[in-house]
Amino acid sequence: MGMTMSQKILAAHAGLDSVKAGQLIEANLDMVLGNDITSPVAINVFNDGNASSVFDNSKIALVMDHFTPNKDIKAAEQCAQTRRFADKYDIKNFFDVGQMGIEHALLPEKGLVGPGTLCIGADSHTCTYGALGAFSTGVGSTDMAAGMISGKAWFKVPSAIKFVLTGKPAPFISGKDIILHIIGKIGVDGALYRSMEFFGDGLQYLNIDDRLCIANMAIEAGAKNGIFPVDDITREYIKDRFKGEPKEYFADDDAQYDEEYVIDLSSLRPTVAFPHLPENARTVDEIGETEVKIDQAVIGSCTNGRISDLRAAAEILKGKKVAKGVRCIIIPGTQNVYLQAMHEGLFDIFIEAGAVVSTPTCGPCLGGHMGILAKGERAVATTNRNFVGRMGHPESEVYLASPATAAASAVTGRITSPWEVMGK
Amino acid sequence: MKYTGSVIKYGDNVDTDVIIPARYLNTSDHKELASHCMEDLDKTFVSRVKQGDIITAGQNFGCGSSREHAPIAIKASGVSLVIAKSFARIFYRNAINIGLAIVECPAAAEEISEGDTVEADLDNGIIRNITTGKEYKTAPFPDFVQKIIENGGLMQAIVNEAF
8 A cells, every 4th residue: 555755754764664554653763853942841851761862962953942032030041951951962953042043944944854854843833844845743842852862753653634736826825825724624633643745736836935834834733744745846945955865755646645635726815813723714805894903913933934924024014114003023033034134125124114023033922922912912923823822911812824914914903915905 | 540530621622822821831840830720721720620630621632832841730730630532642642751641532521521520440441420420431541651651751661661
């Protein structure tokens, strides 16, 4: 029986010719990731296990991105604990303030993950790297600790759902609109325990940033991983960047999929997920006459903090002003994205429009810092979760949207389609 | 292993952000995490939860973030077992890894009411609602999962050479 892309990567790392859904395997890891919140817990477990060495100091990445630059004393202590660990074990990929970016924007950019990589990360959005043809999944801190010690993890081989993306998306329709549409269709547990594998002629219209955004939110449908086949767009992106040996795995013709969805990208419209679940997706047209006024717009995160995202926001904000009463916070995902956006003049556009530009951080996405909401406030955000209290007060609200929609909404002060602002 | 406790009941899609809000993730201290457990969903949880209590919930319990702080907070608050219709996959793995007993049983999760006294024998896959007398069958825990939970977590099981 044929295998899916995900199954082939797992089989190769388990030293097996083939695997099938439901099989328990032990596989060798190419990368183990943690951040400033999950690493301290993993380090405690590592020490409880009386471990005295890591399996490979070049295959561990520790990224100080969630509560950094340190938001308070406790956050500072967590970074300090991780920094001491990185020093002690000479962890090569330790990224502190100055080098760090949001982990899932940073690792692809640094070439630490690529086609055929098997990666676990103590962060649920580790599934992002499937955009590059990797098998990558989120785990907890104990699995991270065990991975750092042994270089291995056990997996239950997932079954998969096939998504065939066809046609060309309209202007301002991005990866975010596509994945919100899909989660709206299948629900927050629609892909529970399974792989989401993406195919179709529509992939040619999706750049790496769109794909990273789509794979990033696979977890919001409960998936174990999301994955794209490697093509010329991937190869161009990893060229002179990926530090490993790229290995391309394609699904067999007779690979089994539990379900198949065909999504016509040309029919998609700007899409927003209403509180308090990412599955509450509506197109902006469906909002109708009721105005959804906003207090804050956040453009950034591991979902949408890459250069294409900032360019889309800048295209909307150019020559316009953020509406009175709206706080617009723009957060480039990495230092490189920051530099590139600065050189392209995007910061001039943002600042002249009345937005602020922050150093890379996960900050407001998880209600950490840099843009917390008060009781009753509403934000439109390019982040990935709109759970109760996610960005601050339990009685605040988060509406998930693309960078173009978030920027358009910042201009009008209510949730607005980029098409309306740009006069399409 | 047997668990007996009084039930605290929740609905579908209880996410890790309400189990332990991110604003408290600047610590990994178990007691401190427990003192904020369920805060954004149920402000009364911390004051009413008793040692040994059992949580029942609907679909997709523990969805969202991979924070291991979520099962840690539940366990440290005294909860002995979580019974749900289904669990999000990272939470499921994390709960076992830190030694929090959890079991999927849709019928039990649906029918057991808040405040009922429940006894669960997970080695044999039996959940009994002592209040109503009704019994439910589940898949028994595999041996390795039993060992992890008995030892208080994966790493402790490895240190104790039980795994």
